[in-house]
Amino acid sequence: MTGTLKHFSANNQEAHRHDIDSVVSKRALREIYLKGFEMAVKEGRATSIMTTYGAVNGIWTAGLYDQNTRILRDEWGFEGIVMTDWWAKVNFREDESANRQNTAAMVRSQNDLYMVVDRPDLNSFEDNTMASLEEGVVTRGELLRSARNICSFILKSPAMERLLGIHDGSVEVLGFEDETNQQDTFELDYQHLENGEHVDLSGIDTSTGNTHVFAISVDQTGTYDITLTARSNAGEWAQMPVTLFANNIPGATFTFNGTDGEWVTQTKEVFFLNQHNYLQLYFALSGLEVKDVSFTLADEFSMKNG
Incomplete structure (x- = not known):
C-alpha cells in the first residue's frame, strides 16, 4: 500500500491549474512527464493515483482514456485506483468544454473516483453518470469496472487486513530488503x-x-x-x-x-x-x-x- 501519486500528468504550474492545457509531444510525455509515474507503478508498486486539474493536449486528464487506461493499466499493468483532484473538470473530446458534472467521461477513461461528492445517493452534485447510463453513453460494465478497482483496492489494504485481524500493523519498506x-x-x-x-x-x-x-x-x-x-x-x-x-x-x-x-x-x-x-x-x-x-x-x- 502506498500514498497517492499526483498529479498525473504534465502538472508543472500552479497558476491557472484548473484551466491549463499542456500541449506536449508524445516523446516528451513518455521521456519526461510520464516516466516518474511509470517507475512508481512498476518498481514502487503504487496502488493509488490522482489525475490533474488541467488538460493534456486538449483533454482534461480526469477523463483522458489514453493516459488512464491505455498507458497506465494496459501498458504498465497498474491494478489500483485512479481518482480526480478535488472538484476537477472533465471532458470527452478536445472540441468540448470541460465541466465538473461530466463524470461519464471520467468513468469511460477508467478514472474510478470523483473527489469530492456530498450525498451521492441524492446526486447532490448533479453529475451525468446515471443519465449517461440510460442514454448508453457509458455502460454498466464500465461502472462495474471502476467498482471492481475500488473494491480490490480496499480488500488489499492494511486497513481491511487489520479489520479482519490478519495484519499486525508492521510496515514494509521497499528497496531495503538486504x-x-x-x-x-x-x-x-x-x-x-x-x-x-x-x-x-x-x-x-x-x-x-x-x-x-x-x-x-x-x-x-x-x-x-x-x-x-x-x-x-x-x-x-x-x-x-x-x-x-x-x-x-x-x-x-x-x-x-x-x-x-x-x-x-x-x-x-x-x-x-x-x-x-x-x-x-x-x-x-x-x-x-x-x-x-x-x-x-x-x-x-x-x-x-x-
Whole structure:
C-alpha cells in the first residue's frame, strides 16, 4: 500500500491549474512527464493515483482514456485506483468544454473516483453518470469496472487486513530488503571523526539496490558538508544516484554521471541533531566506485541558538 501519486500528468504550474492545457509531444510525455509515474507503478508498486486539474493536449486528464487506461493499466499493468483532484473538470473530446458534472467521461477513461461528492445517493452534485447510463453513453460494465478497482483496492489494504485481524500493523519498506539494513544500530562500532575527517569506503558493494551501513560520532551537532568521492567508467549520460540516510531519515542524494575513471566529489548539506549517527548509503544503480566520504561542520547547532 502506498500514498497517492499526483498529479498525473504534465502538472508543472500552479497558476491557472484548473484551466491549463499542456500541449506536449508524445516523446516528451513518455521521456519526461510520464516516466516518474511509470517507475512508481512498476518498481514502487503504487496502488493509488490522482489525475490533474488541467488538460493534456486538449483533454482534461480526469477523463483522458489514453493516459488512464491505455498507458497506465494496459501498458504498465497498474491494478489500483485512479481518482480526480478535488472538484476537477472533465471532458470527452478536445472540441468540448470541460465541466465538473461530466463524470461519464471520467468513468469511460477508467478514472474510478470523483473527489469530492456530498450525498451521492441524492446526486447532490448533479453529475451525468446515471443519465449517461440510460442514454448508453457509458455502460454498466464500465461502472462495474471502476467498482471492481475500488473494491480490490480496499480488500488489499492494511486497513481491511487489520479489520479482519490478519495484519499486525508492521510496515514494509521497499528497496531495503538486504539483511544489512535491519542491523541493530547498537551492534555497530561508532567511528569518532574530527572535523573534516573522512570514512574509507573503498571496496564496498555498490551494486544496484545495495546499502552500506556505518556509524560515526562527532563532537558537535549542526549542519555538515558531506563530501562523497567516487568515479565511474560509464558514459557521461549515465546517472548513478546514491542516497544518504542519517538515522533512518533521507538526508541527501548524490547523483553522479560517468567520470571517465577520474575521481570526482560531490558535497551536500545534512543536519545532525545527534552526536552519534547511524548512516546508510543506498545505491540505486550500479556502475559507481566510491572512495571515501568526509564530514565537515558548516554550521554549529546548540540549544542556545537552536
